[in-house]
Amino acid sequence: MTQQPILNSNRIDLLDVYRGFAIFGIFVVNIVIMNSTFINQDQFAMQFTSKLDMVTQRVLQLFFYTKFFPIFSLLFGLGISMQALRLVEKNKLSTPFFIRRMFILFIIGVLHITLLWSGDVLNVYALIGLMTTFLIKKSNRLILRLSVFFLLFPFYDQILEALFRLISFKPGIYLEGYTGETVRHIIRNGTYTEGLKLRLLEYFSNIPMLFGFLVPMAISMFLLGLYLGKNKVYTHLDEFINQVKKPMLITALLTNIYRLSFLFILPQYDIYSSEAFGPVFIKLMIVSDVIMGLFYLWIMGWLWYNTKWKTILSPLRYVGKMALTNYIMHSLIGLILFSSVGFKLYEKLSPSQAFLTAFLVFVFQVIVSKFWLSFYRYGPLEWVWRCVSYKTLLPIKKKT
Numbered sequence: 001m002t003q004q005p006i007l008n009s010n011r012i013d014l015l016d017v018y019r020g021f022a023i024f025g026i027f028v029v030n031i032v033i034m035n036s037t038f039i040n041q042d043q044f045a046m047q048f049t050s051k052l053d054m055v056t057q058r059v060l061q062l063f064f065y066t067k068f069f070p071i072f073s074l075l076f077g078l079g080i081s082m083q084a085l086r087l088v089e090k091n092k093l094s095t096p097f098f099i100r101r102m103f104i105l106f107i108i109g110v111l112h113i114t115l116l117w118s119g120d121v122l123n124v125y126a127l128i129g130l131m132t133t134f135l136i137k138k139s140n141r142l143i144l145r146l147s148v149f150f151l152l153f154p155f156y157d158q159i160l161e162a163l164f165r166l167i168s169f170k171p172g173i174y175l176e177g178y179t180g181e182t183v184r185h186i187i188r189n190g191t192y193t194e195g196l197k198l199r200l201l202e203y204f205s206n207i208p209m210l211f212g213f214l215v216p217m218a219i220s221m222f223l224l225g226l227y228l229g230k231n232k233v234y235t236h237l238d239e240f241i242n243q244v245k246k247p248m249l250i251t252a253l254l255t256n257i258y259r260l261s262f263l264f265i266l267p268q269y270d271i272y273s274s275e276a277f278g279p280v281f282i283k284l285m286i287v288s289d290v291i292m293g294l295f296y297l298w299i300m301g302w303l304w305y306n307t308k309w310k311t312i313l314s315p316l317r318y319v320g321k322m323a324l325t326n327y328i329m330h331s332l333i334g335l336i337l338f339s340s341v342g343f344k345l346y347e348k349l350s351p352s353q354a355f356l357t358a359f360l361v362f363v364f365q366v367i368v369s370k371f372w373l374s375f376y377r378y379g380p381l382e383w384v385w386r387c388v389s390y391k392t393l394l395p396i397k398k399k400t
Helices: 014-036 042-046 052-065 070-087 095-115 122-134 142-150 158-166 180-191 190-207 207-230 239-242 244-265 278-306 316-322 323-337 353-371 381-390
Strands: none
Touching: 014 052, 014 070, 014 278, 014 316, 014 323, 014 353, 052 244, 052 278, 052 353, 052 381, 070 207, 070 278, 070 316, 095 122, 095 323, 095 381, 122 207, 142 207, 142 278, 180 190, 190 207, 207 278, 239 244, 239 278, 244 316, 316 323, 316 353, 323 353, 323 381
């Protein structure tokens, strides 16, 4: 029997606002890497010493880095679980359907890496999303415990190193011989094919960071999204936000005290960089950043339900309804801005200019998304994903 789409006209606006907010934060972080890749980033950033640029870099460090990837992952996991749970309730949950759906997302991710930008996570999301659907019928307690475990487990780097030795995988060889100047020349002046090759090499060289840092965090947040979905938190978000107010405020306060200590106090002591305690401090910083990201969601939800900020936050939902399209659009815009196929701005924007560019691009996306959704039900990539998933041509235009 062919899987049929479940109509869901009652979208939850706050979840779309969250998705739009996550898309903004992801691009603010990604544009820094698009403007100067990891191979030359530290040296490039050192040249900007104006007060505005120094403040911008501190703002990014305090409020953006490692905050929005967990949010994006949580919302992705929640969205997948909500769809799966609706199908379970109607006895229509189909494993082949979800395998097909995640396979399509995986292919989109691979094409994204190859054609546009090496920093894609959609291929990883597809694999984790498939795993999440297999856990849908497990107990809530197990899912929550697994979420905490994947976030706190401290030995990913050691496990990866041992695995890489076992299979003789050496990620460092992929960019061997490449310098900051070489990369700069290829991105600014090379052909599209040379840029494509560089993107693939960058992706493989970054596998340790991907699987040692981002993947465990993504699994943790996907599982947390599944836990929240199974508890149907989305049906009473206002009540839930008020229920967790006190623990959220206390946790945010404690973790921010640690974050500030990690950034401004601990570096003055030798214990900060010791082999025994250094990794512990870093792990605690990562956990604190994740909690800060969750706090962002809580405070936005509280403002949404309890203040007049709803009017200000509301436009974010247009981007959120087209999250996949807008996420890929970031990379297309980045390719045009920074590479030889466009304006060749690679390593020409200061931190403050890059931040302003990200903000203006996001405003543009809000306007374009609102206009698009005036005529169509879904974003273009969302529509393609749904059509192939359900193996049928779904209507995209709104009825007039």
